Amino acid sequence: MNGSFSLQEAIDSPLWPAVALALGLIVGSFANVCIHRLPLRQSVVKPRSRCPHCGAAISAWDNVPLLSYVVLGGRCRHCRAGISIRYPLVEATNGALYLGLAVQYGASVRALALMAFVTALLILSLIDLEHRILPNVITLPGIAVGLAASLRPGPPGPLSAAIGAAGGYLAFWAVAEAYRRTRGVEGLGQGDWKMTAMIGAFLGWDQMLLTVFIASVAGTLVGLALIAFWGGSGKSKIPLGTFLGLAGIAVTFVGEPVTAWYRGLLHG
Numbered sequence: 071m072n073g074s075f076s077l078q079e080a081i082d083s084p085l086w087p088a089v090a091l092a093l094g095l096i097v098g099s100f101a102n103v104c105i106h107r108l109p110l111r112q113s114v115v116k117p118r119s120r121c122p123h124c125g126a127a128i129s130a131w132d133n134v135p136l137l138s139y140v141v142l143g144g145r146c147r148h149c150r151a152g153i154s155i156r157y158p159l160v161e162a163t164n165g166a167l168y169l170g171l172a173v174q175y176g177a178s179v180r181a182l183a184l185m186a187f188v189t190a191l192l193i194l195s196l197i198d199l200e201h202r203i204l205p206n207v208i209t210l211p212g213i214a215v216g217l218a219a220s221l222r223p224g225p226p227g228p229l230s231a232a233i234g235a236a237g238g239y240l241a242f243w244a245v246a247e248a249y250r251r252t253r254g255v256e257g258l259g260q261g262d263w264k265m266t267a268m269i270g271a272f273l274g275w276d277q278m279l280l281t282v283f284i285a286s287v288a289g290t291l292v293g294l295a296l297i298a299f300w301g302g303s304g305k306s307k308i309p310l311g312t313f314l315g316l317a318g319i320a321v322t323f324v325g326e327p328v329t330a331w332y333r334g335l336l337h338g
């Protein structure tokens with residue numbers, strides 16, 4: 071880098087973690103709009119957000135991430151109906167993730183790509199939890215962005231990303247089979263393999279496999295716990311996409327040391 075790359079310059083600053091936190095809160099606010107509107111097939115750009123209770127338009131001042139929720143006491147300014155705690159939680163989570171990526175990956179294009187990635191995973195996790203769908207409008211552009219981001223220098227590299235995206239298909243079959251056997255349910259829809267392909271495109275094939283492994287183990291354990299504590303038929307109460315999303319976010323932060331450790335085991 072000789073300074074001619076303006077994006078690198080813009081993020082190459084001691085303030086980068088603070089900028090990343092602010093960016094994360096703002097994008098988290100937009101993620102809330104996506105989580106609410108994408109399953110309803112509404113535009114995420116317009117119209118302006120409205121109170122779902124009284125329909126009053128929410129002004130920009132009442133839409134500041136985290137702060138507005140605190141100032142308004144978690145209630146609509148007009149009708150005083152409660153605002154879901156999910157909104158500030160998504161904003162705070164996304165802000166914390168961006169701050170963590172800025173610290174771990176520094177001022178880099180990789181950090182920016184992974185910011186887009188974790189926000190996509192957060193949105194997919196929560197939409198799948200509520201609606202049991204994983205919208206193509208997130209997963210398909212996600213695969214493309216992940217593959218494009220792999221072209222810059224450094225891991226995972228384009229070959230690993232391409233194998234990861236294609237391997238998402240195969241991992242899909244493995245997990246579908248495990249789900250069917252251990253839980254007696256068809257736990258996977260078409261959205262799951264596109265989401266797994268997106269994870270492979272961003273993280274490379276080895277960390278994609280790690281993500282799928284963690285998600286299926288966590289999904290099985292939580293499924294068994296739900297049966298043990300609440301009974302029931304073993305029917306999945308939490309969809310796999312939610313586990314894939316949470317596991318993908320975890321692997322984004324710890325995947326490198328874990329896969330290095332695993333490679334060390336293999337090579338004695």
Ligand SMILES: [Zn+2]
Binds near residue numbers: 123146147149
């Ligand atoms: Zn209202």
